[in-house]
Amino acid sequence: MRGLVMLLLCVSLLLAGFGSGGTYHFGFKPSRQGELPSINEEGFKELLQKHGAVFLGDTKQKELFLTFDNGYENGFTPKILDVLKEKRVPAAFFVTGQYIQDQPELLQRMAAEGHLIGNHSWHHPDMTTLGAAKIKEELERVKEEVLAMTPQLTMSYLRPPRGIFNERALAEARKLGYTSVFWSVAYKDWDVNDQKGAAYAYTRVMSQLHPGAVILLHSVSRDNAEALGRIIDDARGQGYTFKSLDELRVRTY
Numbered sequence: 001m002r003g004l005v006m007l008l009l010c011v012s013l014l015l016a017g018f019g020s021g022g023t024y025h026f027g028f029k030p031s032r033q034g035e036l037p038s039i040n041e042e043g044f045k046e047l048l049q050k051h052g053a054v055f056l057g058d059t060k061q062k063e064l065f066l067t068f069d070n071g072y073e074n075g076f077t078p079k080i081l082d083v084l085k086e087k088r089v090p091a092a093f094f095v096t097g098q099y100i101q102d103q104p105e106l107l108q109r110m111a112a113e114g115h116l117i118g119n120h121s122w123h124h125p126d127m128t129t130l131g132a133a134k135i136k137e138e139l140e141r142v143k144e145e146v147l148a149m150t151p152q153l154t155m156s157y158l159r160p161p162r163g164i165f166n167e168r169a170l171a172e173a174r175k176l177g178y179t180s181v182f183w184s185v186a187y188k189d190w191d192v193n194d195q196k197g198a199a200y201a202y203t204r205v206m207s208q209l210h211p212g213a214v215i216l217l218h219s220v221s222r223d224n225a226e227a228l229g230r231i232i233d234d235a236r237g238q239g240y241t242f243k244s245l246d247e248l249r250v251r252t253y
Helices: 002-017 045-050 077-087 097-102 104-112 132-149 167-175 198-206 222-237
Strands: 063-070 092-095 116-119 213-218 241-243
Touching: 045 167, 063 077, 077 104, 077 222, 097 104, 097 132, 104 116, 104 132, 116 132, 132 167, 198 222, 213 222, 222 241
Parallel strands: 063 092, 063 213, 063 241, 092 116
Antiparallel strands: none
16 A cells, blocks of 8 residues: 555656656747747747746847857867858857867857857756756856856856756756757757758758747757858848847747
């Protein structure tokens, strides 16, 4: 009987965890043929609103926010930085502890050339499995190291590792002064063994463009590095401007 009671208690707690406090892997309905992307069916829209997370900017303005996840270096970030410098486009780079330790010169270059360096955690864990003290440790270590080795004065943006989050993780991050940044344009670009060429990357990004888009690209992708210049030029040709996350004034859900 005692075992049955404990089992029922565990089941009830598990079910409770899939309510407002459940764990989510960020997903969205992509933009297609001019329609805006949507998170209406994902079950976490209210959580993002409640904790001030970013998914989408001002959909009335043809503004784009370019972001990169830098878990490790695959040789393409210098080329990406060259293109951004040539085109005068700001970006945000979300870095891990491994990246900080391996690529201090690239971090310094990012900051020196006016880009934001964001937090992607030290060990890239599932933040929903960590307690408050461990979340703080993961984030503070990245922040301290980046601020010590670059001219960047603060760190305000977090991209949850693997896009996994729950209400507690969002709340703890916000308590530490972070805005959690998700995305409204993305494609499967992180698999270095499944690159399909610059034309594929270009098409995948351009087909999803929409006003207020937060674009997620992975810097390990050769396709992204080769397509980036054309993406920027043709987005501008459609009337879009590229802005820094610091300029994102309106959050749309």
